[in-house]
Amino acid sequence: MFRVSFILLLACCGAMSATIDVPMLKMLNDREMPAIALGTYLGFDKGGAVTSKDKQLRNVVMQAIDLGYRHFDTAAIYNTEAEVGEAIRMKIDEGVIKREDVFLTTKLWNTHHKREQVAVAMKETLNKTGLDYVDLFLMHWPIALNEDYSHSNTDYLETWRAMEEMVKLGYTKSIGLSNFNKLQVATVLQECTIKPVALQIEVHPQIIQEDLISYAKDEGIIVMGYSPFGSLVKRFGMDLPGPKMDDPVLTSLAKKYDKTPAQIVLRWLVDRKVVPIPKTVSPKRLLENINIFDFKLKEEEIEKINQFNSNTRYTLPSFWQKHPFYPFDMVPNPIPDPFRSEIKS
Numbered sequence: 001m002f003r004v005s006f007i008l009l010l011a012c013c014g015a016m017s018a019t020i021d022v023p024m025l026k027m028l029n030d031r032e033m034p035a036i037a038l039g040t041y042l043g044f045d046k047g048g049a050v051t052s053k054d055k056q057l058r059n060v061v062m063q064a065i066d067l068g069y070r071h072f073d074t075a076a077i078y079n080t081e082a083e084v085g086e087a088i089r090m091k092i093d094e095g096v097i098k099r100e101d102v103f104l105t106t107k108l109w110n111t112h113h114k115r116e117q118v119a120v121a122m123k124e125t126l127n128k129t130g131l132d133y134v135d136l137f138l139m140h141w142p143i144a145l146n147e148d149y150s151h152s153n154t155d156y157l158e159t160w161r162a163m164e165e166m167v168k169l170g171y172t173k174s175i176g177l178s179n180f181n182k183l184q185v186a187t188v189l190q191e192c193t194i195k196p197v198a199l200q201i202e203v204h205p206q207i208i209q210e211d212l213i214s215y216a217k218d219e220g221i222i223v224m225g226y227s228p229f230g231s232l233v234k235r236f237g238m239d240l241p242g243p244k245m246d247d248p249v250l251t252s253l254a255k256k257y258d259k260t261p262a263q264i265v266l267r268w269l270v271d272r273k274v275v276p277i278p279k280t281v282s283p284k285r286l287l288e289n290i291n292i293f294d295f296k297l298k299e300e301e302i303e304k305i306n307q308f309n310s311n312t313r314y315t316l317p318s319f320w321q322k323h324p325f326y327p328f329d330m331v332p333n334p335i336p337d338p339f340r341s342e343i344k345s
């Protein structure tokens with residue numbers, strides 16, 4: 001399944017550029033998903049989701065396509081659907097890719113969980129991207145909210161039924177879940193007519209999600225891992241406890257495989273059959289993050305990285321803890337107070 005090839009193309013100027021051939025994973029509905037996705041959430045500030053300036057994100061996505069990225073992760077709440085879609089359309093117009101070569105994942109936001117709202121949200125997404133369909137439409141959270149962000153009791157099963165309609169209407173090729181716990185996934189599996197093909201959850205060395213990943217695998221659901229770098233990078237502008245880039249376990253593996261600690265962690269996800277979703281806007285790190293398909297970690301090396309597990313989440317919306325469908329254990333948030341109410345994803 002993990003076909004790896006590395007094609008070197010000599011550009012006419014003499015400079016060398018690399019296109020990396022990303023392996024594909026077969027989904028429950030026989031469609032295929034590229035084994036790494038570029039994250040496009042740019043964070044938040046006082047004004048909400050940070051938006052791209054001067055088409056920065058569009059240009060990053062275009063560079064990513066040139067490097068071999070074929071999977072992009074966005075969401076209605078990220079405010080990045082338009083530039084991701086524009087980049088894809090421009091690369092199609094340039095003849096670099098065809099629409100069917102790219103896999104676009106996006107997500108339904110919590111304020112659009114009522115049956116009639118789902119189609120409205122889906123059409124807004126298609127309008128923003130300028131595409132006829134998306135490849136994967138995820139329910140971002142099991143949590144429904146009213147427009148004013150007060151809690152709504154809309155059941156995620158109602159939302160799921162509406163998402164199934166979106167497949168039947170051809171607006172999305174596949175549907176899936178994000179931030180659902182095991183019981184909630186099981187509930188959807190029991191009631192659905194179209195199975196979720198993917199589950200997007202937080203996975204990094206500090207939250208290895210052994211149980212949920214093994215359950216999803218048993219059900220044939222592909223796990224996509226968000227915030228893959230965990231504590232290796234600053235979160236909310238802060239250094240948080242946990243392994244860093246100079247951790248001896250990671251640096252010794254990096255030395256052994258002639259890779260960076262960041263690449264070791266991404267490969268750790270790939271070797272666990274999890275699709276990593278690293279976000280970067282740096283051209284150098286774009287290449288670094290996708291250049292992970294020419295080596296493989298040994299079982300005992302995967303286990304060594306597993307030992308960092310402390311079940312620490314960075315996406316922990318404690319302000320939704322009283323919601324009837326809150327998916328996580330009730331634990332204190334590791335992020336200091338001033339940031340809590342700001343986290344929208």
Ligand SMILES: NC(=O)c1ccc[n+]([C@@H]2O[C@H](COP(=O)([O-])OP(=O)(O)OC[C@H]3O[C@@H](n4cnc5c(N)ncnc54)[C@H](OP(=O)(O)O)[C@@H]3O)[C@@H](O)[C@H]2O)c1
Binds near residue numbers: 042140
């Ligand atoms: N479903 C959900 O609820 C949910 C929640 C959170 C995130 N997500 C998805 O997952 C994506 C990634 O999550 P994330 O942004 O939280 O975390 P992340 O990808 O683990 O970390 C991003 C940070 O790492 C830096 N970085 C990237 N590559 C690096 C490298 N090779 N070496 C050193 N630093 C590097 C980036 O900076 P530069 O940009 O400067 O390189 C950025 O500061 C999001 O963009 C989004 O698509 C989904």
